[in-house]
Amino acid sequence: MMKRDKKEEEEGGANPFYNLEKSSVLQEARTFNETPINTRKCCHILTKILYLINQGEHIGTMEATETFFAMTKLFQSKDLTLRRMVYLCIKEMAYIAEDVIIVTSCLTKDMTGREDQFRAPAIRALCRITDTTMLQSIERYMKQAIVDKVHSVSSAALTSSLHLAKTSPDVVKRWVNEAQEAVNSDNIMVQHHALGLLYHIRKNDKLAVTKLVNKYTRHSLKSPYAYCLLIRIACKLLEEDNAGPMFEFIESCLRHKSEMVIYEAAHAIVNMKNTTAKELAPAVSVLQLFCSSPKPTLRFAAVRTLNKVAMKHPAAVTACNLDLENLITDVNRSIATLAITTLLKTGSESSVDRLMKQISSFMSEISDEFKIVVVQAIRSLCLKFPRKHSIMMTFLSSMLRDEGGFEYKRAIVDTIIGILEENSEAKEAGLAHLCEFIEDCEHTVLATRILHLLGKEGPRTPQPAKYIRFIYNRVILEDAPVRAAAVSALAKFGAHCDELLPSIMVLLQRVQLDMDDEVRDRATFYLNILAQHQKALNSAFILNSLQVSIVGLERALHHYTMEPTETPFDLKSVPLATQPLQELSKPIMEASSGPKSTEKAAASRQDVYAEQLASVPELANLGPLFKSSSLPVELTESETEYMVRCIKHTFPHHLVFQFDCTNTLNDQVLENVTVQMENTDDFEVIRSVPAASLVYEKPGTTYTLVRLPEDPTQVTTTFTCTLKFIVKDCDPNTGEADEEGYEDEYVLEDLEVTVSDHVQKVVKPNFAASWEEVGASNELEDTYALASMKSIDEAVKSIIQFMGLQACERSDKVPDDKSSHTLYLAGVFRGGHDVLVRAKLAFSEGVTMQITVRSTDAYASEVLASAVG
Amino acid sequence: MGFLSAFASWLGMKKKDVNVVVLGLDNSGKTTIITKLKPAEARTQDIVPTVGFNVEKFQTKALAFTAFDMSGQGRYRNLWEHYYRECHGVIFVIDSSDKLRMMVAKDELTLMLENADIKMKRIPILFFANKMDVRDSLSSVKCSNMLELEKIRDKPWHICNSNALTGEGLEEGINWLTDQVKDILTQKKK
Numbered sequence A: 001m002m003k004r005d006k007k008e009e010e011e012g013g014a015n016p017f018y019n020l021e022k023s024s025v026l027q028e029a030r031t032f033n034e035t036p037i038n039t040r041k042c043c044h045i046l047t048k049i050l051y052l053i054n055q056g057e058h059i060g061t062m063e064a065t066e067t068f069f070a071m072t073k074l075f076q077s078k079d080l081t082l083r084r085m086v087y088l089c090i091k092e093m094a095y096i097a098e099d100v101i102i103v104t105s106c107l108t109k110d111m112t113g114r115e116d117q118f119r120a121p122a123i124r125a126l127c128r129i130t131d132t133t134m135l136q137s138i139e140r141y142m143k144q145a146i147v148d149k150v151h152s153v154s155s156a157a158l159t160s161s162l163h164l165a166k167t168s169p170d171v172v173k174r175w176v177n178e179a180q181e182a183v184n185s186d187n188i189m190v191q192h193h194a195l196g197l198l199y200h201i202r203k204n205d206k207l208a209v210t211k212l213v214n215k216y217t218r219h220s221l222k223s224p225y226a227y228c229l230l231i232r233i234a235c236k237l238l239e240e241d242n243a244g245p246m247f248e249f250i251e252s253c254l255r256h257k258s259e260m261v262i263y264e265a266a267h268a269i270v271n272m273k274n275t276t277a278k279e280l281a282p283a284v285s286v287l288q289l290f291c292s293s294p295k296p297t298l299r300f301a302a303v304r305t306l307n308k309v310a311m312k313h314p315a316a317v318t319a320c321n322l323d324l325e326n327l328i329t330d331v332n333r334s335i336a337t338l339a340i341t342t343l344l345k346t347g348s349e350s351s352v353d354r355l356m357k358q359i360s361s362f363m364s365e366i367s368d369e370f371k372i373v374v375v376q377a378i379r380s381l382c383l384k385f386p387r388k389h390s391i392m393m394t395f396l397s398s399m400l401r402d403e404g405g406f407e408y409k410r411a412i413v414d415t416i417i418g419i420l421e422e423n424s425e426a427k428e429a430g431l432a433h434l435c436e437f438i439e440d441c442e443h444t445v446l447a448t449r450i451l452h453l454l455g456k457e458g459p460r461t462p463q464p465a466k467y468i469r470f471i472y473n474r475v476i477l478e479d480a481p482v483r484a485a486a487v488s489a490l491a492k493f494g495a496h497c498d499e500l501l502p503s504i505m506v507l508l509q510r511v512q513l514d515m516d517d518e519v520r521d522r523a524t525f526y527l528n529i530l531a532q533h534q535k536a537l538n539s540a541f542i543l544n545s546l547q548v549s550i551v552g553l554e555r556a557l558h559h560y561t562m563e564p565t566e567t568p569f570d571l572k573s574v575p576l577a578t579q580p581l582q583e584l585s586k587p588i589m590e591a592s593s594g595p596k597s598t599e600k601a602a603a604s605r606q607d608v609y610a611e612q613l614a615s616v617p618e619l620a621n622l623g624p625l626f627k628s629s630s631l632p633v634e635l636t637e638s639e640t641e642y643m644v645r646c647i648k649h650t651f652p653h654h655l656v657f658q659f660d661c662t663n664t665l666n667d668q669v670l671e672n673v674t675v676q677m678e679n680t681d682d683f684e685v686i687r688s689v690p691a692a693s694l695v696y697e698k699p700g701t702t703y704t705l706v707r708l709p710e711d712p713t714q715v716t717t718t719f720t721c722t723l724k725f726i727v728k729d730c731d732p733n734t735g736e737a738d739e740e741g742y743e744d745e746y747v748l749e750d751l752e753v754t755v756s757d758h759v760q761k762v763v764k765p766n767f768a769a770s771w772e773e774v775g776a777s778n779e780l781e782d783t784y785a786l787a788s789m790k791s792i793d794e795a796v797k798s799i800i801q802f803m804g805l806q807a808c809e810r811s812d813k814v815p816d817d818k819s820s821h822t823l824y825l826a827g828v829f830r831g832g833h834d835v836l837v838r839a840k841l842a843f844s845e846g847v848t849m850q851i852t853v854r855s856t857d858a859y860a861s862e863v864l865a866s867a868v869g
Numbered sequence B: 001m002g003f004l005s006a007f008a009s010w011l012g013m014k015k016k017d018v019n020v021v022v023l024g025l026d027n028s029g030k031t032t033i034i035t036k037l038k039p040a041e042a043r044t045q046d047i048v049p050t051v052g053f054n055v056e057k058f059q060t061k062a063l064a065f066t067a068f069d070m071s072g073q074g075r076y077r078n079l080w081e082h083y084y085r086e087c088h089g090v091i092f093v094i095d096s097s098d099k100l101r102m103m104v105a106k107d108e109l110t111l112m113l114e115n116a117d118i119k120m121k122r123i124p125i126l127f128f129a130n131k132m133d134v135r136d137s138l139s140s141v142k143c144s145n146m147l148e149l150e151k152i153r154d155k156p157w158h159i160c161n162s163n164a165l166t167g168e169g170l171e172e173g174i175n176w177l178t179d180q181v182k183d184i185l186t187q188k189k190k
């Protein structure tokens, strides 16, 4: 708190707009209505308004509109500065005020007028306030402006067209001739912007893009910016299919006379997905050359690029080692940091100590952003040289103690956590460092995260008792969210370690006097559970907590309270939390930094589906949505007349197949579109919900509802599917369809229903506790020889995919040198029954698997156990 | 500000700035009239239907006018009122060859007169019965009757026939407006 006050004071001194009041500024804006206009004063007020908007101040529609109209009166002044301020404000207010089209004529006049200084900004403002319906009326002026001989006007028109293309692609497409003419401009910016627009217009037509690139690679462009763009376009084409001439073009750019183009080409080549060492070499030598350039920007660009690709192409980057060594002492610390961290990533184990020493000598001089680069390098080093973890841990912990912002601290914490999860030897040291860190940690998010980790990992270490003091200190010293997290962590120790239980009970009793409701409630809750001394309860409510979707729970509870009923609320009716998709695939190198992982979307994809399905009357009353398949199944080849993809939704006793269909023919309209499926294996097709009409390129959805068989063990089948519809021919230009149509059908690929459609992944942080909790009453065990598997790793991957369960305890990662491995899987079967699978795998000429299934439901066990067979 | 005008204003000779709003249905000739009032060299390009409004300046012997030439299309007419508050006068343009829409013009006129910002003020209203050159166009008297101008009691008003293409009739109207505005301004001073 103290810190913040001081900061605010400093800011207040330097910023004249500090402490601006929205209401008084808007009051002042009434000055605009006065005549004659006081130019200076009005400019100043406009600046204030811009400042407020850019500070994120919310301005209501009414007040914004009033201010906007007052501002329009300033058009009577011819003052250059004032008018340009007005343009800026128009752009900022375009989406907050109403009726902003009122300035259309004024802006049109300015954009076509004699004052060149007005023309470009007027175009930008005009395009911002113009929507598709109004665009027709200014189209003529836009076309003229694109080919205007004044460069700034032409550039403004081109870039504005790019923005307009987002909302009115069809209109902007008609300006292709003008854009083409502008590409021939002798101004480098106009050429660049024109090429950008041209590409945007043709983006979806691969043939046209190829032609475009071919054309301009031959007539050499004058603008280096346009060249860079061309390289990027060529790269995209290359990504889609490996066409030879595109690569040749990019490679030839390595010999261009502009450094910008050379760098762009080198950057493109080293970032390509598949490149041979031979292709890579010339690009790397260009970067190597840049490393010793007298220009710091070039050195920076080169070393940054090498840093990024160091893990992918270590051999190529090692070739530059000598040059990188020279950059270690670069006066520009950013360059030095990147050089060292690149060397760390590629260097040998023996050089690690020297480099770490070097970098610690100036850690205090570099900005947080580059400190994060260092942290990331350390993380990849630990993966490469697990034996070095103790040096790294020490280094990281000293970094934790230093000054630094939230992002930086988070990167370090992420890295430490990453290391200790990967490497069990590092676990205790890592936890110790984190314990020390939370003793003095100003970031609530990090403190709660670490406490959660301590609760999860601490009880399973050899000496769990030593963590208790650190955790309990938090309960005494911190604010409520941290205290609550600490309470939960304490409870986990109590639940897992019998010898600590009495002391934990005492501590929790003390917490019952806490001032905060949440903290107190948690303590009471845990105390009552722990007092039962039942392993199953501990596992279900403390060690492995609730798995439901929060949004789903809210909705279900709301629903429950709306309809008074005698029956108690059934937690099984709440949809489960779906696993975030990146869970397993997240590459460890880039796990830290970046705000992307912090805020979870409030409603998951499945919550969205649940809502959509509930709004279709024919699909109501199916019960809670249990699962939606994560990846849609394509039922058509790509680039055929119609595109159909299917998402499977599983309900307690039904399946709903959602077919998303797209009609790619612009001379047809399809009506009454359904997918016909045949009854098979006791799966009964009940009804279809047709898509009323499918017009060109506008996706539509049809559903088919299927009842599951009575026999609870019968869960898999294959459906044949046919798309049925009425075709009406239509005019491709107007979209007007004939009166008469005829029936037609289109055969789709078969659709499979597998075991994984009936189970939902669930993480059990403490698998052993859950295993005991579920118990052996429905246990099934079997042994299989998986002859086709070439390694344990391969077997693990296919078992996970086949069963659709969640791997727990990181058992999906198979150590390289082991010939046996145990895989732990957890999930919930349709109907809300827990299922746990333990698969012991051994490798000797093929994989043998002993699989044990436990479930709260006998049928679920049976289905899962027979799934592999 | 040029030397001469600075000198003039020092002498107290600078022309007084006044605002007028130019109203009327679409296609009635508002933009054409205002353009014609400007000196020939200041006229810009072709005239197209106005979207929103235009600001134009023109001078008479005694006053410097700033005219807010509004768009007459139906969906923009409710935006006129934003420009009522600061105006010293109204120019209302009628297409005298458009008999069919004379009643629409009358409705818009009534709405304008009832607006709080206009109702309270004693400001002059100048009517142009425009397009007098068109065959079968209505005379100013006929227009006046159809719009029931005689019912306007609390504001000075005047109607004259005009042809915006040639400029015929415009001077008469603008001179009247200049005198009226000047009168009101001097009365205020007293």
Ligand SMILES: Nc1nc2c(ncn2[C@@H]2O[C@H](COP(=O)(O)OP(=O)(O)OP(=O)(O)O)[C@@H](O)[C@H]2O)c(=O)[nH]1
Residues within 6 Å of the ligand: A205, A207, A208, A209, A211
């Ligand atoms: N999908 C697809 N697009 C094509 C095919 N042939 C041409 N096009 C696209 O159609 C557009 C016109 O192609 P052009 O080859 O310029 O047509 P043209 O007949 O020479 O036209 P003019 O230049 O007016 O003589 C471009 O966008 C091409 O990429 C084709 O076989 N399939």
Ligand SMILES: Nc1nc2c(ncn2[C@@H]2O[C@H](COP(=O)(O)OP(=O)(O)OP(=O)(O)O)[C@@H](O)[C@H]2O)c(=O)[nH]1
Residues within 6 Å of the ligand: B024, B025, B026, B027, B028, B029, B030, B031, B032, B033, B047, B048, B049, B050, B051, B070, B071, B072, B073, B130, B131, B132, B133, B134, B162, B163, B164, B165
């Ligand atoms: N014959 C004739 N035509 C005229 C006269 N005045 C204007 N016009 C024509 O009428 C048409 C409309 O004129 P504008 O000045 O654009 O009309 P406006 O009232 O500004 O219309 P909006 O801006 O849409 O409200 C143009 O084609 C003019 O040439 C006139 O006195 N006689």
Ligand SMILES: [Mg+2]
Residues within 6 Å of the ligand: none
């Ligand atoms: Mg051709």
Ligand SMILES: [Mg+2]
Residues within 6 Å of the ligand: B030, B031, B032, B048, B049, B050, B069, B070, B071, B072
């Ligand atoms: Mg007009």
